[in-house]
Amino acid sequence: MSGWLTGETIDLLARGVGYTVMLTVITSVLSLAIGILMGTFRLSSSKPLRTLGTVYVEIHRNIPALVLIIFWAFAVPNLFPPEARAAIFFNNPLMERLSNLTGLPLAYYGLAVILALTLNTSAYLAELFRAGVGTIASEHTEAARSLGASAGVAYWKIVLPQGVRAAFPAISTRLIHNMKNTSLAAFVSVPELFQGTQTAITRTFRAVELLLLAAVIYLTLSLIFSALLRWIEQRLDRRPKRTTSIQRAGVAHG
Amino acid sequence: MADQLTFVIENLPNLLFGFPGQRPGGLTLSVLLAMFAVGLGFVIANLIGNGAESRWRSLRWLCLLYVEVFRGIPLLLLLLLIYQVAGGLRFSQGLTPRGAALIALTLYSAAYQAEIVRAGLRSVPVELVESARTMGSNPWHAHRRVKLRYAVRVMLPAFTGQAISLFKDTSVVIILGVAELMTVARVTLGSDVTNAPYWVSLYMAVGLLYFTVAFSLSRLARRWERRTQRGDLVHSLANY
Numbered sequence: 465m466s467g468w469l470t471g472e473t474i475d476l477l478a479r480g481v482g483y484t485v486m487l488t489v490i491t492s493v494l495s496l497a498i499g500i501l502m503g504t505f506r507l508s509s510s511k512p513l514r515t516l517g518t519v520y521v522e523i524h525r526n527i528p529a530l531v532l533i534i535f536w537a538f539a540v541p542n543l544f545p546p547e548a549r550a551a552i553f554f555n556n557p558l559m560e561r562l563s564n565l566t567g568l569p570l571a572y573y574g575l576a577v578i579l580a581l582t583l584n585t586s587a588y589l590a591e592l593f594r595a596g597v598g599t600i601a602s603e604h605t606e607a608a609r610s611l612g613a614s615a616g617v618a619y620w621k622i623v624l625p626q627g628v629r630a631a632f633p634a635i636s637t638r639l640i641h642n643m644k645n646t647s648l649a650a651f652v653s654v655p656e657l658f659q660g661t662q663t664a665i666t667r668t669f670r671a672v673e674l675l676l677l678a679a680v681i682y683l684t685l686s687l688i689f690s691a692l693l694r695w696i697e698q699r700l701d702r703r704p705k706r707t708t709s710i711q712r713a714g715v716a717h718g
Numbered sequence: 719m720a721d722q723l724t725f726v727i728e729n730l731p732n733l734l735f736g737f738p739g740q741r742p743g744g745l746t747l748s749v750l751l752a753m754f755a756v757g758l759g760f761v762i763a764n765l766i767g768n769g770a771e772s773r774w775r776s777l778r779w780l781c782l783l784y785v786e787v788f789r790g791i792p793l794l795l796l797l798l799l800i801y802q803v804a805g806g807l808r809f810s811q812g813l814t815p816r817g818a819a820l821i822a823l824t825l826y827s828a829a830y831q832a833e834i835v836r837a838g839l840r841s842v843p844v845e846l847v848e849s850a851r852t853m854g855s856n857p858w859h860a861h862r863r864v865k866l867r868y869a870v871r872v873m874l875p876a877f878t879g880q881a882i883s884l885f886k887d888t889s890v891v892i893i894l895g896v897a898e899l900m901t902v903a904r905v906t907l908g909s910d911v912t913n914a915p916y917w918v919s920l921y922m923a924v925g926l927l928y929f930t931v932a933f934s935l936s937r938l939a940r941r942w943e944r945r946t947q948r949g950d951l952v953h954s955l956a957n958y
Contacts, residue, residue, distance in 0.1 A: 526932040527925045528889040530900065535925065539917035647792035648890070658794055671802045675795060683790040 468670040469677075480660025481681060486566075487574075487646040487656060488689070491581040492639050498582060499589025499635075500628070504619075506594050517590065524587035529645050532584055537576035537652040568654065577649040585642040589635055596631025597623055629700045636693040640686050647682075657681060722919040729906050729920065733927060736897050737905070743897035745927050751898065752885035754820055759827030759884075760877075766828060767835025781832070788829030793890050797822045801894055815894035823891070827884045834876040838869035874946070878939035882932050889928070899924060 505517030524532070541553045553559070553572045562571035600623055608618035628635075650659035661678040665671045736743015742750060769781035788796070801818040842865050850860040892900040903924045907913045 522933060523929065526886075526929045526936070528886040528900075528928055530889045530892070531921060531925050531928060534900075535918070535921045539921045542914040542917040644790075644792040647794045650794070651892075658792065661795075671798075675799045675802060679787075679791045679795055679799065682792060682795065683787065686790045 476660040480657035483656040494582040495585035498586035502590035503593035529584040532580035573652045597627035747898040755823035758824045762828035763831030766832035819891040838873035
């Protein structure tokens with residue numbers, strides 16, 4: 465290895481990968497939960513809930529993630545006068561504890577990125593989930609209801625899992641997109657992989673080499689992430705392991 | 719509240735058209751960048767998408783590699799990479815940030831559109847092409863007049879979605895300092911502390927501008943889709 469790939473550079477990039485993975489995992493999990501919730505709202509029979517779901521989805525889907533990030537990270541704290549701003553967003557026990565926990569000097573910016581990316585991605589996931597539920601035949605609900613399940617149980621136990629399963633390939637694509645979107649955190653000085661690369665460039669002046677290296681790392685990360693998502697998808701698709709006596713007798717197998 | 723509104727209204731021409739002397743900029747430049755990138759990307763995407771379904775393995779692999787690489791790295795990284803690499807070559811010393819942004823957006827959009835072309839081609843029922851061949855059309859003719867024509871109908875909704883998505887992605891070219899909407903907003907606020915109270919209202923205005931374009935485009939696209947699919951004999955027969 466020639467001079468540019470020093471220990472310092474490797475440290476910067478490794479730290480960056482750590483934050484990128486952390487942001488990806490947190491925002492993916494939150495987006496999935498909120499996306500399913502908002503998708504459920506949009507399918508609900510109550511008009512206010514449906515409107516809430518629609519407004520949420522349309523706003524956060526039609527505004528670029530970068531605008532959301534800058535808005536929550538930089539614009540919102542500026543609503544307050546300087547002393548109040550420092551007390552609310554930066555110098556308080558909660559933020560200090562978060563700083564110690566994550567190693568971020570300004571923990572609020574990390575929180576703002578998580579919030580903004582979650583709003584953005586969950587809006588997309590809500591739509592995908594809704595489309596997934598749309599492919600589930602209404603007979604499934606009717607069968608569950610006629611067997612005595614309440615409407616809520618029929619939805620949570622029968623419709624929702626199948627909806628997630630049907631939408632999962634599209635959800636995976638969006639989650640990988642979200643992983644790449646974590647690079648936008650560099651704009652609000654969260655030292656994830658892209659920011660780490662930029663810092664390394666200003667120290668070594670080896671822009672092309674470092675950018676290519678970062679590209680390779682991002683490609684590897686997205687390959688690993690998509691393999692992980694495919695594994696989850698296969699697990700979701702798997703039939704329950706316990707077989708019934710009819711299946712064991714070989715009758716149910718066509 | 720009133721001064722918030724005045725601030726936004728005062729800067730609205732800049733947000734829409736860019737700073738005087740740098741026009742077109744602002745939202746206009748965002749739209750222009752997206753339009754050209756999607757248009758040029760479409761041409762490349764057709765080559766790559768058709769290549770990915772080609773008979774020759776090496777061409778297929780090359781096209782698939784293109785799609786995987788350009789879809790696997792963040793646009794932000796691609797922008798810097800193109801600017802640095804292309805800017806370093808001797809023949810492109812005069813490459814402006816704007817030009818680099820257009821190249822990067824085009825290559826990025828092409829990868830996503832190529833995937834749509836490929837999926838569209840795959841959705842064509844093989845019987846359709848076979849019947850065209852038995853009717854006596856040559857392979858090229860069958861490909862162009864039957865296969866592509868059917869595939870386009872399947873691809874259209876995905877294309878409009880991609881175009882809208884790319885329009886929102888143009889916000890990222892702020893990293894090269896191209897004077898589009900996001901950059902205008904940042905420069906307007908600057909590092910002036912007295913501007914602090916206006917941040918929220920200005921970024922709300924920026925968000926609203928992006929929202930208006932993206933939302934109305936998606937509604938228009940949906941209406942157009944419904945109209946083209948209704949009373950479309952080829953489509954309804956093929957789906958029969």
